[in-house]
Amino acid sequence: xxLEVFFTPEELTGGDIRDHVAVVIDVLRATSVIAQAxxxxxxxxxxxxxxxxxxxxxxxxxxxxxxxCGERGGLRIEGFHLGNSPLEFTPEAVGxxxxxxxxxxxxxxxxxxxxxxxxxxxxxxxxxAVAQSVANEDAITIVCAGRxxxxxxEDAVCAGMFVERVMNLGAGSYELNDCALAALALANRFxxxxxxxxxxxxxxxxxxxxxxxxDLVYCGGVDQLTVVPRLEDRRITV
Amino acid sequence: xxLEVFFTPEELTGGDIRDHVAVVIDVLRATSVIAQAxxxxxxxxxxxxxxxxxxxxxxxxxxxxxxxCGERGGLRIEGFHLGNSPLEFTPEAVGxxxxxxxxxxxxxxxxxxxxxxxxxxxxxxxxxAVAQSVANEDAITIVCAGRxxxxxxEDAVCAGMFVERVMNLGAGSYELNDCALAALALANRFxxxxxxxxxxxxxxxxxxxxxxxxDLVYCGGVDQLTVVPRLEDRRITV
Numbered sequence: 001x002x003l004e005v006f007f008t009p010e011e012l013t014g015g016d017i018r019d020h021v022a023v024v025i026d027v028l029r030a031t032s033v034i035a036q037a038x039x040x041x042x043x044x045x046x047x048x049x050x051x052x053x054x055x056x057x058x059x060x061x062x063x064x065x066x067x068x069c070g071e072r073g074g075l076r077i078e079g080f081h082l083g084n085s086p087l088e089f090t091p092e093a094v095g096x097x098x099x100x101x102x103x104x105x106x107x108x109x110x111x112x113x114x115x116x117x118x119x120x121x122x123x124x125x126x127x128x129a130v131a132q133s134v135a136n137e138d139a140i141t142i143v144c145a146g147r148x149x150x151x152x153x154e155d156a157v158c159a160g161m162f163v164e165r166v167m168n169l170g171a172g173s174y175e176l177n178d179c180a181l182a183a184l185a186l187a188n189r190f191x192x193x194x195x196x197x198x199x200x201x202x203x204x205x206x207x208x209x210x211x212x213x214x215d216l217v218y219c220g221g222v223d224q225l226t227v228v229p230r231l232e233d234r235r236i237t238v
Numbered sequence: 239x240x241l242e243v244f245f246t247p248e249e250l251t252g253g254d255i256r257d258h259v260a261v262v263i264d265v266l267r268a269t270s271v272i273a274q275a276x277x278x279x280x281x282x283x284x285x286x287x288x289x290x291x292x293x294x295x296x297x298x299x300x301x302x303x304x305x306x307c308g309e310r311g312g313l314r315i316e317g318f319h320l321g322n323s324p325l326e327f328t329p330e331a332v333g334x335x336x337x338x339x340x341x342x343x344x345x346x347x348x349x350x351x352x353x354x355x356x357x358x359x360x361x362x363x364x365x366x367a368v369a370q371s372v373a374n375e376d377a378i379t380i381v382c383a384g385r386x387x388x389x390x391x392e393d394a395v396c397a398g399m400f401v402e403r404v405m406n407l408g409a410g411s412y413e414l415n416d417c418a419l420a421a422l423a424l425a426n427r428f429x430x431x432x433x434x435x436x437x438x439x440x441x442x443x444x445x446x447x448x449x450x451x452x453d454l455v456y457c458g459g460v461d462q463l464t465v466v467p468r469l470e471d472r473r474i475t476v
Contacts, residue, residue: 006388007245007389008249010248010387011246011387011388011389013387147416149248149249149251150244150249150415150416150417151245151249151416151417151420152416153416153419153420156420177388177440178385178388178389178390178391178439178440179388179389181391181438181439182389182391182394182420182424185423185424185427185428186420186423186424188427189423189426189427190423200419201416201419202415202416
């Protein structure tokens with residue numbers, strides 16, 4: 001079984017993943033928000049890269065069920081219904097709604113993973129559910145969102161815990177790339193202190209700086225959700 | 239003290255490091271070879287990216303003292319004097335000579351680090367000597383060569399051991415980026431078994447595949463050399 005991790009979407013560029021299952025991770029906060037929104041009953045999520053794209057796409061959708069959400073610099077985009085805190089995505093706010101979501105790092109990672117045969121969305125929140133659903137696959141590619149082309153500690157740790165889960169569930173022998181070997185070691189080091197790890201990470205420090213510390217605690221909750229969001233034709237469903 | 243690691247030269251792109259000291263790491267094998275060659279008395283090394291560039295530059299240098307060296311796919315380039323195994327770079331072979339070196343991953347990393355105020359070259363072989371020479375700096379940027387834009391485990395482990403050495407030597411408080419935090423954890427995990435780590439890394443497996451296993455053992459030797467190679471105006475001296 002091939003089990004490969006990429007620390008940034010850029011690292012994956014050019015790789016042929018058509019026969020792979022891809023898993024996208026952006027712990028702070030896009031994939032945590034996606035897991036939370038789908039778990040709260042959102043019907044579908046359209047991830048887009050820019051505010052303009054979100055507005056444009058929103059104009060083609062039924063306004064009565066549309067929710068525009070997303071962040072710039074961590075804060076809600078002006079005129080949008082919701083920001084990028086998973087705590088906002090309650091059943092009351094998003095149940096049965098269609099979401100258009102603009103995120104800085106999450107969208108490029110999702111688009112990089114789109115060519116895969118199947119593309120799933122994972123975070124600490126739904127780690128076990130997604131691991132379970134790929135456990136019998138032959139080739140698994142895990143794409144970390146990172147931060148604007150840079151390595152992000154929290155995504156690498158989550159990727160490592162994901163790799164560990166898959167290996168514990170499966171029976172075969174595994175072929176890991178260098179990132180997967182490193183991610184496993186990072187998971188081993190930080191799994192017991194996710195909250196402290198999130199606080200020291202660059203993304204975590206930025207969230208604390210803008211007063212969204214409560215999101216850190218929430219996004220560090222392992223296996224709180226059982227949803228397995230899937231990206232297909234540029235939209236996410238369950 | 240700012241202490242930053244970048245896992246690939248691409249990750250550094252756009253960063254302003256003019257006031258920083260940069261340290262370039264390509265364990266398998268460019269910076270190990272550079273440390274070995276300078277330690278064996280080479281007068282200077284010109285790192286270049288392509289075979290053609292090596293030949294062109296060689297034509298402008300005194301032929302009696304010139305050594306062309308480098309690899310493609312790990313093997314010596316046809317018509318060149320030496321390949322890319324540190325074991326070839328003996329005092330007899332390179333003492334007082336001028337080397338032109340073509341390496342796949344080492345050169346892009348060195349060029350990415352060139353804008354720094356001071357650019358040094360490190361590997362496991364000369365880790366302590368280079369750490370000592372930067373211990374009093376305020377901003378240290380460590381650039382891993384990686385493998386064709388991808389993360390390389392051995393470079394990250396070496397970077398982590400380097401960060402650890404600098405922190406142990408210095409007195410101040412340190413500001414680490416996410417890569418540096420991860421590299422420290424990787425050093426902690428693998429420092430006690432460098433040989434096994436090198437054998438499982440992608441670069442190490444490639445070397446074993448082409449029959450150059452002895453280089454793995456050699457390049458994993460920590461603090462075997464005391465040389466501090468410096469890159470300036472596109473050439474390396476001590």
